[in-house]
Amino acid sequence: xTDKTVSLPEERRHGSFIKNNLRNYGMLMSLVAIMLFFQVVxxxxxxxxxxxxxLVLQNSYIVIMALGMLLVIVTGHIDLSVxxxxxxxxxxxxxxxxTYKVDYTLAFIACLLVGAAxxxxxxxxxxxxxxxxxxxxxxxxxxxxxxxxxxLQGQSLGPFPPTFQKLSSGFIPELLPEAGxxxxxxxxxxxxxxxxxxxxxxxxxxxxxxxxxxxEPYAFFLGKSILLAxxxxxxxxxxxxxxGLPNVLVIMTALIAxxxxxxxxxxxxxxxxxxxxxxxAASLSGIKTERLTFLTFVNMGALAALAGLVFAARLNTxxxxxxxxxxxxxxxxxxxxxxxxxxGVGRVGGAVVGAMIMGVMNNGMSILGIxxxxxQVIKGLVLLGxxxxxxxxxxx
Amino acid sequence: xxxxxEMRNVSKSFAGVQALRDVNFSVHAGQIHALVxxxxxxxxxxxxxxxxxxxxxxxxxxxxxxxxxxxFRDINDSEALGIIIIHQELALIPLMSIAENIFLSHPxxxxxxxxxxxxxxxxxxxxAQVGLKESPDTLITDxxxxxxxxxxxxxxxSKRVRMLIxxxxxxxxxxxxxxxxLERLMVFREQGIGSILISHKLNEVAKVADHxxxxxxxxxxxxxxxxxxxxxxxxxxxxxxxxxMAHRFPERSVKIGEPxxxxxxxxxxxxxxxxxxxxxxxxxxxxxxxxxxxxxxMGAGRTEFAMSLFGRSWGTNISGSLRLEGREMxxxxxxxxxxxxxxxxxxxxxxxxxxxxxDVRKNITLASLDQVAPGRVIDDIAELKVASDxxxxxxxRCSDVYQETGQLSGGNQQKVVLSKWLMTDPKxLIxxxxxxxxxxxxxxxxxxxxxxxxxxxxxVVVISSEMPELLGICDRICVMNDGAFVGEFKGAExxxxxxxxxxxxxxxxxxxxxxxxxxxxxxxx
Numbered sequence: 001x002t003d004k005t006v007s008l009p010e011e012r013r014h015g016s017f018i019k020n021n022l023r024n025y026g027m028l029m030s031l032v033a034i035m036l037f038f039q040v041v042x043x044x045x046x047x048x049x050x051x052x053x054x055l056v057l058q059n060s061y062i063v064i065m066a067l068g069m070l071l072v073i074v075t076g077h078i079d080l081s082v083x084x085x086x087x088x089x090x091x092x093x094x095x096x097x098x099t100y101k102v103d104y105t106l107a108f109i110a111c112l113l114v115g116a117a118x119x120x121x122x123x124x125x126x127x128x129x130x131x132x133x134x135x136x137x138x139x140x141x142x143x144x145x146x147x148x149x150x151x152l153q154g155q156s157l158g159p160f161p162p163t164f165q166k167l168s169s170g171f172i173p174e175l176l177p178e179a180g181x182x183x184x185x186x187x188x189x190x191x192x193x194x195x196x197x198x199x200x201x202x203x204x205x206x207x208x209x210x211x212x213x214x215x216e217p218y219a220f221f222l223g224k225s226i227l228l229a230x231x232x233x234x235x236x237x238x239x240x241x242x243x244g245l246p247n248v249l250v251i252m253t254a255l256i257a258x259x260x261x262x263x264x265x266x267x268x269x270x271x272x273x274x275x276x277x278x279x280x281a282a283s284l285s286g287i288k289t290e291r292l293t294f295l296t297f298v299n300m301g302a303l304a305a306l307a308g309l310v311f312a313a314r315l316n317t318x319x320x321x322x323x324x325x326x327x328x329x330x331x332x333x334x335x336x337x338x339x340x341x342x343x344g345v346g347r348v349g350g351a352v353v354g355a356m357i358m359g360v361m362n363n364g365m366s367i368l369g370i371x372x373x374x375x376q377v378i379k380g381l382v383l384l385g386x387x388x389x390x391x392x393x394x395x396x
Numbered sequence: 397x398x399x400x401x402e403m404r405n406v407s408k409s410f411a412g413v414q415a416l417r418d419v420n421f422s423v424h425a426g427q428i429h430a431l432v433x434x435x436x437x438x439x440x441x442x443x444x445x446x447x448x449x450x451x452x453x454x455x456x457x458x459x460x461x462x463x464x465x466x467x468f469r470d471i472n473d474s475e476a477l478g479i480i481i482i483h484q485e486l487a488l489i490p491l492m493s494i495a496e497n498i499f500l501s502h503p504x505x506x507x508x509x510x511x512x513x514x515x516x517x518x519x520x521x522x523x524a525q526v527g528l529k530e531s532p533d534t535l536i537t538d539x540x541x542x543x544x545x546x547x548x549x550x551x552x553x554s555k556r557v558r559m560l561i562x563x564x565x566x567x568x569x570x571x572x573x574x575x576x577x578l579e580r581l582m583v584f585r586e587q588g589i590g591s592i593l594i595s596h597k598l599n600e601v602a603k604v605a606d607h608x609x610x611x612x613x614x615x616x617x618x619x620x621x622x623x624x625x626x627x628x629x630x631x632x633x634x635x636x637x638x639x640x641m642a643h644r645f646p647e648r649s650v651k652i653g654e655p656x657x658x659x660x661x662x663x664x665x666x667x668x669x670x671x672x673x674x675x676x677x678x679x680x681x682x683x684x685x686x687x688x689x690x691x692x693x694m695g696a697g698r699t700e701f702a703m704s705l706f707g708r709s710w711g712t713n714i715s716g717s718l719r720l721e722g723r724e725m726x727x728x729x730x731x732x733x734x735x736x737x738x739x740x741x742x743x744x745x746x747x748x749x750x751x752x753x754x755d756v757r758k759n760i761t762l763a764s765l766d767q768v769a770p771g772r773v774i775d776d777i778a779e780l781k782v783a784s785d786x787x788x789x790x791x792x793r794c795s796d797v798y799q800e801t802g803q804l805s806g807g808n809q810q811k812v813v814l815s816k817w818l819m820t821d822p823k824x825l826i827x828x829x830x831x832x833x834x835x836x837x838x839x840x841x842x843x844x845x846x847x848x849x850x851x852x853x854x855x856v857v858v859i860s861s862e863m864p865e866l867l868g869i870c871d872r873i874c875v876m877n878d879g880a881f882v883g884e885f886k887g888a889e890x891x892x893x894x895x896x897x898x899x900x901x902x903x904x905x906x907x908x909x910x911x912x913x914x915x916x917x918x919x920x921x
Contacts, residue, residue, distance in 0.1 A: 211777050267765045267772045274762055277751035284709060284740070284748055285763040285816070286731035344753055 027337060027353045027386075034357060038364030045367050046360070049242035056239070057168060057314060059359035060248045061086065061307035063352055065330040066337075067259045068303035070351040071296045073334050074263075074276045076343025077126060077133035079300050080327050081118075081140030086308030087323025088144040089115050093309055094157040094318030097164060104164040112305050118144070119301020120294070127293035141327070149320045158317030168314035171244040182237075183244035190236025190245075194229040201225060248310055255303075260348045272296060276343030332379070333358055336386040357382070398463075400425040400590050401479075401559060406445055406457035408614075415441045416455070416614045423559065423607075426588045428581055430601040433611035434636055435694055435861045439594050442611070443561050447481045448474040462558070478558030482548045484567060488536045495519040495532035498551045522550040526580055542573030549580065559590040566600060567695060578604050596693055598900050602627045610635040630893075633900060637863060637892035645868030646840065648847040652871065653684030655722070656855040657738075657824045662716030664704040670712055675701050676879045677716070682824055682855035687846060689870035690859045691895050697879035698859045699743055702826045706740035707733035720823060734763060737823035741813055741830060743859070745806075749813040752802035756794050757783035759801050760815045767819070786815035791841060807838025814845060824855040831865060843869050863892045877902045 038046045045051055065082050072079045089111050096107040122140050126133045159165075176184040202225070208215050215221070239245055263269040274282040275289045283289045307326070312318050337354030339346030358379065365375045399422035408416040416438045423429045431439050445455050448468030459466045461477060468474045471481075488497050495515050504514040519532035528546045536544060545565055552560060562581075566574040574597075581591055581604055595601050601608060602622075610618035610632060618635035620627065657680075664675035674697050682688050690698050703710035705718060707730035718725050720736055727733045733740075742748040750759055760783045761768055768779040783797040790811040794804055801812055810830065817825060827846070831839045846869055850856050860866050866873050873890045875883035875898045883898030 207777065211781070213777070213780065265774050265776070267769045267774060270758065270762075270765060270774060273754070274751055274758075277753050278747075280748050281751055282762070284706075284730060284742060286707075286729075286734040287762075288729075288731065344751065 026389075027350055027357075030386075031353050031357050031360070034360055034364075038360060038367070042364060042367045046364055047238060049238050051363070051367070052235075052238050053242045053246060055359055055363050056246055056249050056252075058363065059355060060168070060246075060252050061311045061314075062326065062329050062333060062359065063252055063355045064255060064303055064307045064310065065300075065326065066333040066351040066355045067255055067348060068296075068300035069330045070259075070334050070337075070339055070346050070348060071263070071272055072133070072300050073331075073339045073341070074272055074343060074346045075293050075296050076276045076279070077293065077296070078331065079122070079133065079137045079140075079297065080331075081122065081137040081144060082300065082304040082307075082330055083323040083326030083328075084141045084144035084148065085115060085118055085301060085304040085323070086311060086326055087320070088118075088148040088151070089305040089308035090312035090318040090322045091148045091151040091157070091320070093164075093312055094160070095151055097160055098157050098318075104161050108164070108309060111309055112302050115305020115308070116298050116302040119298040119304070122301070123294040123297025126297060127290045133297075148322070152318060152320050154320060156317050156319045158315075160313060160316055165313050165316055166247060168246075168248050168310050169316075170247045172247060172250065174244060181241050183240045186240040186244040187236060190233055190240065193236075194232040197232065198225045198229050201228075251310075256348065256352055263348050268292070268295075273344055276345075278344070329358055330355075332383045336383060338390055340390075341387075354386075399423060399460075400427075400462060401446075402460040403442070403446065404458045404460070406442065406455060406459075408441055408445060408450065408455040414614055416445070419457075419611070419614070419616050421609060421616065423590045423592060425558075425590050426585050427606045428585055428591045428593055428604050430593045430595060430605035430608045431611065432595065432598070432601060432608060432632060432636060434863070437611040437636070438614040439611055440563060441614075443481060443563065443592065443594070446474070447471055447479055447561065475555060478556045479561070480552040480555060480557050480559070481561040482545075482552060482563065482565065484563045484565075486541075486544050486548055488544055488547060488551075490537040491535060493533050493535055494523070494530060494539075494547055494550075497536055497547060498522060498554050500551075502555075518554065519550075522553050525553055526550045527576060540573075542569045542577070545569065545573070545577060546580075549577075557584075557589055559592070560584060561592045561594075563594045564596065565593070566595065566597060574600065596899075598629050598632060602629070608632065612636060629900065630897075633893055633896045637896050645865075646844050646847055648851065650685070650871060651851070652686045653853060655681050655683050656720065657682045657857075658717075658719040658722075659705065660717045660719075662701070662704070662718070663714070664700060664711035665713040667710070667712045674711060674879050675704060678876075678879075678881055680874065680881070682857055684853045684855055685850050686872065687850050687856045687858060687870050689866035689873040690857065690876055691863060691866055691873055691899075692861075692876035693899060694861065696876045696899075698876050699828055700879075701876070702740055702828055702857070702859060705733075706730065706738055706826065709740075734820050734822075737821070739817035739820055739822035739825045741817055741825065741827045743828035743832060745809055745813050750801050750809060753800060755798045756787065756792065756801055756804070756812055757797040759812050760786050760797075760819060763816050764819045764821075782819065783815075786819065790815050790818075790845065805838070807834040807841070810834055810838070810842060811845075814842070818849075822854065824857065825849060826857040826859070828859045829861065830858060831860070831862070839865075863895055866890075866895075867892065875899060 035046065065086070069079060069082065092114060093107055093111050096102040096110065097104055102110075118140070122136050125131045125136045172185060172189075174183055174185050176188070178184065201221075205215050205221060236245075239249070263272070271282065271287045272292055274285070274287055275292050279289050308323060311322055315322070333355035334346060334351045335341065335354070336357055337347065337350030337352070339351065361379060361382065362375065365378065370378075401423040403419065403421040406416055406419045406421070407414070419438070419442060421442065431442070433439050441450075444450050446459065448471045451469050452467035459468070461479070466473075466477065489500070492500075498519055499515050503510045504518065505511055516532050523530060523532070526546045526549050528543055528550065530539065530543065536547065539547065549560075565577055569577065578600060581593065584591060593601065593605065605622050607622060608618075608620040608627070609616055612635065618632070620632070659678070659680040661677050661679065662675055663673060663677045666672040666674050678701065690701075692698050700710050704714050707727050708714050709730055718727060720738070725736050727736055727738070746752060751762070757779060761779050765774065768775055768782055780797065786792070787794065787797055792804075792811045792815070793808050801809055804812065830846070831842050834842065846856055846858065858866065858870060867887070867890055871887045873885045873887065873895065874881050875885075875895055877899050882902040883895070885894060
């Protein structure tokens with residue numbers, strides 16, 4: 001049953017795998033624990049299909065921006081302007097679509113390009129002029145907050161065309177006959193996704209095995225796969241019993257998969273980590289460190305724009321206050337997810353889990369009726385605690 | 397006359413490496429005592445023991461200062477007694493004024509408020525004492541290095557000075573500034589201050605020293621009373637370098653082919669001070685299968701030269717011609733240099749060579765990811781195989797290639813860096829201090845790797861401050877000093893004395909004969 005490369009006694013291998021996995025999945029387990037906690041104290045409200053759907057919708061823009069922020073943080077920088085940029089892009093989108101009646105597809109693409117251009121403008125100063133990113137993006141935060149106000153002339157602007165609203169408030173169309181409240185298309189997609197994940201990891205494992213690489217014990221692999229598949233299926237079941245998969249969840253999942261792949265498996269991803277790990281060594285290894293830093297900011301700008309569009313579509317109006325303080329949640333998500341403030345360390349999965357921890361806490365505490373005042377206090381302490389644990393782990 | 401300072405049987409070791417062995421050293425009041433020796437001979441360590449940087453208990457032996465045994469816990473203890481050390485790297489704050497720097501730690505004050513009039517009055521006094529004509533308000537950053545050195549000395553004088561330790565004070569000074577500084581030392585001698593002068597410049601030492609102590613491999617090997625006997629430069633040089641070849645070098649069959657790297661009329665200017673020419677129109681060449689050493693003291697310009705060749709990664713206003721296998725190359729970036737077949741293994745593997753938080757595998761493939769990433773997507777199995785392959789070929793001792801490089805020993809880290817550069821399949825490898833901070837066993841392994849590289853027909857350049865190493869592994873040794881080649885020896889003909897003499901002769905002639913030295917250097921084999 002077990003592979004041929006076994007070199008250690010079974011118990012010791014299991015022991016070491018548990019230890020390694022504990023470190024890798026520590027944050028994920030914290031998320032599960034936090035979810036269980038709120039599920040119990042809210043009397044089961046947290047995981048009700050309606051609430052879960054809302055939770056996804058409420059946090060989608062944070063997750064989207066966290067993907068870009070993770071790369072920025074990994075290169076050793078920070079972007080404080082993302083909230084303002086998201087707000088500004090929402091305003092631009094409203095002016096284009098509501099005031100000038102521009103076609104929504106065209107407006108959507110234009111907004112993404114404007115976001116990328118904003119990222120490029122900021123990245124240029126950071127990467128090539130070596131101005132600290134903290135200062136550049138602090139300036140950007142003020143500039144775009146102001147521009148959002150100017151573009152909207154201090155007023156809210158809406159509503160958006162119905163098709164554009166679907167970006168946030170829409171659900172994937174139902175193609176199969178409905179079975180009670182359950183949406184079979186969504187369920188089917190969830191099942192395919194679960195099977196796909198298990199198949200991919202099984203294939204990867206057997207590929208490694210065929211090259212004589214030591215892999216995790218079979219029991220672990222099996223347990224992990226079953227857990228993963230069950231979690232995906234259960235989550236889809238809950239979502240599917242409300243109104244099906246939200247469009248934005250599909251976009252988010254695709255982005256998470258894409259960024260996960262880029263960071264782990266591509267040359268550019270590897271080089272971004274190298275720049276953050278040791279910029280001088282990277283540059284003496286032939287890596288164009290400035291260009292990579294520049295590109296991470298361009299990417300961040302485009303993702304902030306996407307988040308701004310998602311947020312505007314969700315509110316169905318662009319307000320000058322949109323995006324206020326988003327940057328703090330996004331940055332916190334990355335750090336809770338294990339990214340290092342010194343650069344070079346951080347995972348996409350971690351940032352996503354970090355964003356979900358923040359989201360579940362917001363949601364759970366709101367259900368419990370905890371005031372916004374103490375919510376902030378508790379979130380701040382959780383951020384500090386998570387980073388402390390991380391630093392402590394690394395020192396050991 | 398009893399000694400003001402006596403250090404008896406001082407020994408100090410770092411993690412198994414003996415830096416000082418039973419050193420005896422004494423200085424009288426009103427004496428200038430010169431301490432000479434190669435890089436790594438133990439001079440700085442001895443001074444750190446004296447000044448309390450290494451506290452009592454971390455070394456063996458006793459320090460007797462002004463008649464009493466002293467046990468310094470830190471540098472404040474020794475400063476309180478008037479033992480002041482001026483380091484080679486100046487410890488001034490560039491954006492503060494002269495006065496603020498001098499009275500940084502103990503400004504004269506009334507009720508906690510700094511008494512500016514008193515600060516300025518005393519600063520002027522001190523500046524007059526060291527012969528520096530500058531306003532106390534001048535910022536340090538606006539002063540040249542020579543004047544900064546004088547400010548350091550003024551700072552030392554602001555405290556009660558009984559003994560002044562100067563670590564290569566004239567290394568970065570020009571002729572006139574050096575002379576002025578040495579004048580100052582002789583004035584202090586009149587005032588009864590004892591001085592310890594660490595210097596590589598024997599002509600300066602000969603000019604001012606009352607006594608010379610030579611350190612080698614952490615031992616006192618010679619002690620010369622300059623008033624009793626004439627100073628023989630050859631004797632000092634021989635004492636500095638003459639040691640038994642403690643470690644052996646692997647044998648190699650030498651097969652030297654056609655030239656692979658040819659550099660002509662190469663000149664480089666300092667990136668921050670663009671008026672300073674650091675590399676002065678040098679010529680240099682390596683052939684296939686040849687191991688060429690570049691000898692020289694720290695600051696001779698060897699690293700700067702190597703890095704300027706490697707995709708212009710150091711310096712500005714670089715000019716000259718660089719040919720690889722006979723083809724003229726521009727190499728405007730590191731990536732271009734790597735593509736052309738040049739590799740540079742840095743002297744500072746932790747800061748510049750490795751990503752310590754990343755694993756062995758990622759570090760090995762970093763400079764040649766394209767080889768394991770068809771279509772820019774990394775084939776992790778191919779990567780793992782390449783990395784494991786280098787791991788066994790280079791005998792890198794790690795639990796597996798997923799181990800963090802930061803956890804490896806110095807020798808194994810160096811092998812990771814070497815693997816990284818071997819993977820780029822270079823025609824010419826420049827190894828900058830490849831065995832620094834590595835134990836003897838790992839050194840031997842690195843020498844074997846260097847031999848294998850040469851036997852495979854690559855050109856190898858080794859920059860090293862350890863002369864026996866160069867003598868043991870090189871086919872040819874070029875001596876660099878002050879940005880120019882000042883001597884060249886065939887491997888068999890070279891001796892440590894010849895190399896040291898080439899450097900010292902040039903040290904003496906810098907300022908009046910530097911252009912001549914540049915012409916002499918780097919002639920082709």
